[in-house]
Amino acid sequence: MVRVAGRAHGSAVRAGGVRGMLIERREMLRGGLLLAGTGLLPSALCAAPAGKRYGMIEISASGMTVSVYQLSREMLGGDSGMSGFERLAPKRDGEPYSVLASPLESGTDEQAAIRTVDLVADHIARLKADRGVADQDLTIVASSGVASFSAPLLAIIRDRLAGRTGHRIDVVSPRDEARLAFDWIVPRRRRGDVLQLDIGSGNTKGGYYDRRGRNAHYIDMSVPYGTKTMAGAVKFRFPAARTYDFGQHADSFYADTVAPLFQPQLQAAPATMSMPSVFLTGGIVWATSVILYPQAMAERRSWVALQPGDFARLGKLIADGTPYGAGLPATLSPEHRAVVTKTLSAIRNTFNPHQLAAGASLADGVARQFDFARRRTLLFPTFANNGWISQYLIEKFVDGRIAQVA
Known part of the structure; x- marks a missing residue:
């Protein structure tokens, strides 16, 4: 596409x-x-x-x-x-x-x-x-x-x-893609207090700079699983999985396959856990923001504030049979409703329900393993697409x- x-x-x-x-x-x-x-x-x-x-x-x-x-x-x-x-x-x-x-x-x-x-x-x-x-x-x-x-x-x-x-x-x-994404989003003066993570379709990667300024060193980490590759791997391991339980199987896959890949990287880069701000990007972040925060996305804000539990919320919507949301809020104006409706159609064309479930489990696993609950800010920079x-x-x-x- x-x-x-x-x-x-x-x-x-x-x-x-x-x-x-x-x-x-x-x-x-x-x-x-x-x-x-x-x-x-x-x-x-x-x-x-x-x-x-x-x-x-x-x-x-x-x-x-x-x-x-x-x-x-x-x-x-x-x-x-x-x-x-x-x-x-x-x-x-x-x-x-x-x-x-x-x-x-x-x-x-x-x-x-x-x-x-x-x-x-x-x-x-x-x-x-x-x-x-x-x-x-x-x-x-x-x-x-x-x-x-x-x-x-x-x-x-x-x-x-x-x-x-x-x-x-x-x-x-x-590494290069993660560093390029970071430098597109974060000015040099903000280096040293931002962790940027991209949950893509094919992999998940990100990193941070060890200090502010021109001489900062970029520390990266990555795993070869993204929203679509993880969905494929889960389906291969659990061929009988259906939409209502796909997230449970994806959670298991994260725990026994993805988390062990991240763990030594986190141990080698302990500052990852102390960065006060996290900027999240990637298709599943976009989809989650549209589904959970339609007003903010309809207004096309540059930054959308997220919560650590948002991806678990999306996972529950999927398990309950409403993978693309349970309806739009009545407070949306007709113009904003049209924008969100069209964007939800694009999400359907991008991710099927199994892929959404895998992406939600992947993002929720990252949120837990990287301890997003302790961060000062968690943001989706919409201009990072x-x-x-x-x-x-x-x-x-x-x-x-x-x-x-x-």
């Missing part, structure tokens, strides 16, 4: 000690970047200052994301210590979470890989013809979760795409690994 990030307004959670660490709209607008339609998708990144145009295609365990950026040296010049989001300062626009089906799925055959190559090749052609992106300014990158989710298919895709289009696919490691690929392009541009002038 193609999934486009939702609108991230400047609204902020004001409760407790959260306010001082949030990005205000005036900070977001400093870089002058605006989000506008591309003709390919309802939203993509474009810059207010004129700059060179770049295309980005991301292949993830949940599908594909296509973006267009206009970057200039003036926009990204200097080393201000801002997060990637602050540097690009986006205003998100268009309909959130637009979806286009992708044939790339776990366990599918070589024909699925060929169809995926067809899709990517079509996006390349459209970026060139419709948006004027040159071949040398196109970047195609595969997330770390794809290696966990569909590694054999990814190898076929890389070979066939290179032969057909001449374009290579960059594949990032879990696919943010790591934006950070990837920023760094590629600043490091001179892509041409900066036409």
Whole structure:
């Protein structure tokens, strides 16, 4: 599928000690970047200052994301210590979470890989013809979760795409993807007190910096299970599992398989447990936020405050036969109701009930093992959707690994 990030307004959670660490709209607008339609998708990144145009295609365990950026040296010049989001300062626009089906799925055959190559090749052609992106300014990158989710298919895709289009696919490691996501969300001044975790479809990864400032060292951790890979593993182990008891089986799988993978990493990085703030991202976090906090998501806030027990709440909804929520609150305005209804449809297209159950168990297991109940703040930064690929392009541009002038 193609999934486009939702609108991230400047609204902020004001409760407790959260306010001082949030990005205000005036900070977001400093870089002058605006989000506008591309003709390919309802939203993509474009810059207010004129700059060179770049295309980005991301292949993830949940599908594909296509973006267009206009970057200039003036926009990204200097080393201000801002997060990637602050540097690009986006205003998100268009309909959130637009979806286009992708044939790339776990366990599918070589024909699925060929169809995926067809899709990517079509996006390349459209970026060139419709948006004027040159071949040398196109970047195609595969997330770390794809290696966990569909590694054999990814190898076929890389070979066939290179032969057909001449374009290579960059594949990032879990560590790199986690660090890129962190730097997209968190400015340098906030390093040292934030743990960021991404519960993806193919894997779960995250980490923190050991101190604030430029010389901080990033400590990462990861496990090769995400919402979809864990659902597949649970179904393989418990083939008779049904929606009402899938979460129980997933809880058992977390306890005997996932938790032991995290435990030595936590012991090697004890500061993980003392970070006062946790920023959570990933598809299951998005789905949970929409189902449990429809008003906040309908308002398209930049930050949504979560509770440690939210994923257990979602798990109970699933076990009770209402995996996508038990109805919308009557307080939603007609406009907000339409937004949430459409987004819930996108969630159904992204996760079936078994996958939602696995993701809820995975996220709840993480919440318990990482002791979220002791943290000062637990937040979902809604602007982080696919943010790591934006950070990837920023760094590629600043490091001179892509041409900066036409």
